[in-house]
Amino acid sequence: MTDRYKYMEDLLNRFFSGETSNEEERELYRFFAGEDIPAHLRRYKPVFSYFESGLEKELNLLTGEPAEAAEPFRRAMPKRRIRIAAGMAALALILSVAALLFLRKANAFDPYEGSYIVRSGVRITDTSLIRPEIEATIQKALQQEERANRLLLSLSASNPETRIEQIQRRINRQNEEIINRFPNEMKESIRRIIENK
Amino acid sequence: MKQEQFKEEALPLRAQLLFYAQRLLNNPEDAEDVVQEVFLKLWYMRDELGAYNSVPALSVQITKRLCLNRINARQRRGEGLDAVNPASDLLTPEALLEQKDSVTHVMRIIAQLPALQQTILRMRHIDGFEVEEIAALTGSAPEAVRMNLSRARKKVKETFFKMQS
Structure with missing residues (x-):
């Protein structure tokens, strides 16, 4: 029996180093699901119950998908929208600057503004x-x-x-x-x- | 998408992504972890990949985001918050009570792990992949995957031991 415990302890260590195969892990699950566990290993019982089935339950309760897998997908669209919005804003800016320049030209400063000529007593102000x-x-x-x-x-x-x-x-x-x-x-x-x- | 097809299409990007991650993070181990995570994410998205214009561009985007997450996490760690939070979260009486309750306690264990470790646990324990197969999917050395698997399992073990004490 101690040989079996030794073997299980070895499997246990390799499990936590990530070195066990699926097959060996099933052995561990079987061992810890049983009743024949030495006292010093007993606290591992819930741990292996978790790896055997609790983990899956937890993941199913969460989303069934790894938490962030969908994240970049959702972010891709708003980014494109931001680009379009930025393009439109730039266009609006260019148009308004052009309009401003055009209007400026129309209302160009007139140095003769307010001048007049008096001819035969009539004051002419039309520049x-x-x-x-x-x-x-x-x-x-x-x-x-x-x-x-x-x-x-x-x-x-x-x-x-x-x-x-x-x-x-x-x-x-x-x-x-x-x-x-x-x-x-x-x-x-x-x-x-x-x-x- | 089949495993073989995924390997053929995604893995040639690995060197480039690793180089990029390395440049952003300036740490070879972190860069390796990020690239592992990128390929595992791509693997879980394998059926949607056709919807993207360019898988290389998508991979670079994912890599960049994961790197930035890591840089943020580093800064938080620098402030000493990262180390304090999860531990104290576990030790509050409310949290202990919650964890002893059989329904909620299933919910809280894997959720505390970093995303990469969550994914590796999932592949290993639910999808039934061996370490070597995960390594082949991510183009990583099996040791690199094993290290993350080992960390994840130990963290789960410690969580249970803390609840028992």
Whole structure:
């Protein structure tokens, strides 16, 4: 009998190392299902009853399937849906940015906004009507400015002495014009007043 | 799907999955466990595999998820919660009472094991596969499967011994 117990103890150890075959395990189940078990092995009785039948009952009570086997399958769909949703969101974003740019262009900033021209007492505020006139005026003003600049430039280009002479000559010419407007007998006295002599 | 067909279609992916798991987990034993689990999951899904566009892509997805689960579990273990929880769960008087009740006690034993160990127990004890056959399905060395089987059985034994004391 002790030989049999020794054999069973050996099977027991190999069972918990994962080394027994199906056949050997059936032997273990039979042994622990019986009544002839030495005291020190008795506590294994429920353990082997579990491996023989309890395990299956538990699995059947759970789901009948390993707990997570279906998990990736269920997750695959929402992921695809998220991709579609992301695509739609991106499209909506692109469209709204395009619309924004388009509207911006339509309402482009008008520098002449609020300008008006008064013609024969009527105030014209329609910018589309007065725009050509405003632009022509601005062109003229710019040309004027340009000419003034050119004059200043030519003045500053020549040396200071000749510049003073030029100015003096111009003043003299203007004085002469003013004096010429007066009758001959007054010219001498006017000249004296203007030239401060 | 027959066993042979499964081996032919799924197992060529093994090296690639192992490499991937190894890169994510940086631990050869964990990577081996993950790959075992991936193939066992695929095995239990074998009849639905035709519904997927690409089985290699599916296997990579499963591998990635299992690896991330493991990384999360590691972090929990780092906080010391993993070690405390199951033990204290067993020792509360309510839990002991529940386990002594014959109906509920069948429910709580295998549910505490990691998924891979649950699956191996199921294949071994219910589907009647030998260790060598499981190893062939997962492309693993029989020792690697045996180690997980051994851990699972010992855990079950300890659970029963705790209930008896």
